Amino acid sequence: MSRISKIEIDDTGLPTPTPDVEQERKVAVFDLLEDNSFALLPRDGQDAPPGPFQMTLAIRERRLVIDLRDDAGDLVSEMHLSLGPFRQVVKDYYQICGSYFEAVRTMPPSQIEAIDMARRGIHNEGARILQERLEGKAELDKDTARRLFTLVCVLHFGG
Numbered sequence: 777m778s779r780i781s782k783i784e785i786d787d788t789g790l791p792t793p794t795p796d797v798e799q800e801r802k803v804a805v806f807d808l809l810e811d812n813s814f815a816l817l818p819r820d821g822q823d824a825p826p827g828p829f830q831m832t833l834a835i836r837e838r839r840l841v842i843d844l845r846d847d848a849g850d851l852v853s854e855m856h857l858s859l860g861p862f863r864q865v866v867k868d869y870y871q872i873c874g875s876y877f878e879a880v881r882t883m884p885p886s887q888i889e890a891i892d893m894a895r896r897g898i899h900n901e902g903a904r905i906l907q908e909r910l911e912g913k914a915e916l917d918k919d920t921a922r923r924l925f926t927l928v929c930v931l932h933f934g935g
Contacts, residue, residue: 778815778827780920781847783808785927786834796877797930804926813917816844816853825852833924835859835931857909859932865902866932872898899925 783805787793793801814831816824825846832843840862842855872895879888903921906928910916916924 778813778829780808780812780814780831781828782830783927784830784832785930786832787931788834790835790931793930796873800873800926801930804923804930808920808923808927812920812923813915814920815915817913817915819913833927833931840928840931853913855910855913861905861909862902862928862932865898865905866929869895869898869902869929902929 785801785805814829815827816829818824825844828847829852830845830847830849832841832845834841834843836856838859840857840859842853842857843851844853844855846852872891876888876891876895879891883891899922900918902925903918906925907916907918907921
């Protein structure tokens with residue numbers, strides 16, 4: 777299956793993320809580039825570009841923009857997704873992450889574990905929504921969707 781070989785976050789015009797958000801971003805990008813599965817699907821009777829892909833994520837005009845280029849830097853696809861379906865799950869994710877970061881500093885391991893389980897559940901929901909939004913356009917595995925959802929949250933933080 778094709779893969780993402782490079783990923784950039786275009787946060788032009790967005791507020792500077794908090795240190796916790798920036799750390800989430802770095803970990804997601806590192807993990808994504810280490811292991812991912814992302815393929816464009818054939819459309820309009822044409823074969824899908826094979827990848828690997830250089831991906832740029834941005835928010836423009838209140839939409840998530842996924843810009844995909846080949847290794848030569850030529851545009852192969854640009855997808856625009858409404859942020860509406862992500863709003864509640866991103867809000868829930870930030871709320872639970874805030875609780876998690878606070879718990880790590882002050883609570884016993886059993887309470888941290890319970891909050892982390894809830895955080896993972898919300899994260900999985902966000903990944904599922906992303907996979908649904910990309911249905912018919914791209915195919916990605918669950919781990920890739922989870923890491924991309926983290927990056928959507930980072931962008932959403934500022935947008």
